[in-house]
Amino acid sequence: MPLSRAKIAAAAIRIADAHGLDGLSVRKIAGELGVGPMRLYDYVINISELLDLMVDAVYAQIAEAAPHSEWRATLLAIVHRTRDAALAHEWFSDLLGGRPHLGPHALAVGESTAAALSQAPGVRNIDDLQRALGALNAFLIGALRTEVTERRTARSTGADVTAWQASRGPYLTRMLETGRYPTVARLVIDGAHLDAAETFNHNLTTLLDGITGRVKDS
Known part of the structure; x- marks a missing residue:
């Protein structure tokens, strides 16, 4: 064969x-x-090289994001394809943020991302671009790892969620009733269960708005 x-x-x-x-x-x-x-x-040669090949194969899927004439639309397309890839291949999120991904498709995605972000109004020089890329990557890695972890937890607990809540509920109630954690209490009692996709979109938009809205004096 x-x-x-x-x-x-x-x-x-x-x-x-x-x-x-x-x-x-x-x-x-x-x-x-x-x-x-x-x-x-x-x-x-070894498993490490195999992981590099696997990661770059996923980046090949991300690289299919169609470029747009407007920088923000290009970034949104890349970021959303990255999220789709991470949810389709959950192990991919485990390998984000480690050693640099230097395969040809990973580099192509990195080039498209950096080129688009370099056109943002708040990015005026290479230092701004480095900081903006760092912020975007930190958001993306954190958001994807959190979402994948929550999916895994939901699958592993399954019907045990009710039992887990029942076992932890009395303790949490006692702690919140002390009055020492008023903001946490508001989040637990009043906070809604936010949709993962909507939260991702909202936070991404907030991040990009922050990048474009940063104006410095010369």
């Missing part, structure tokens, strides 16, 4: 989608492809 790095990465992605990164192994990938495990080492 002819192999390629792309086929190996695709098989690894299927396994990681189903079982997470902890369920990924050379033996499982080889079994998925119907070959002996040692054959894979003719194409990838």
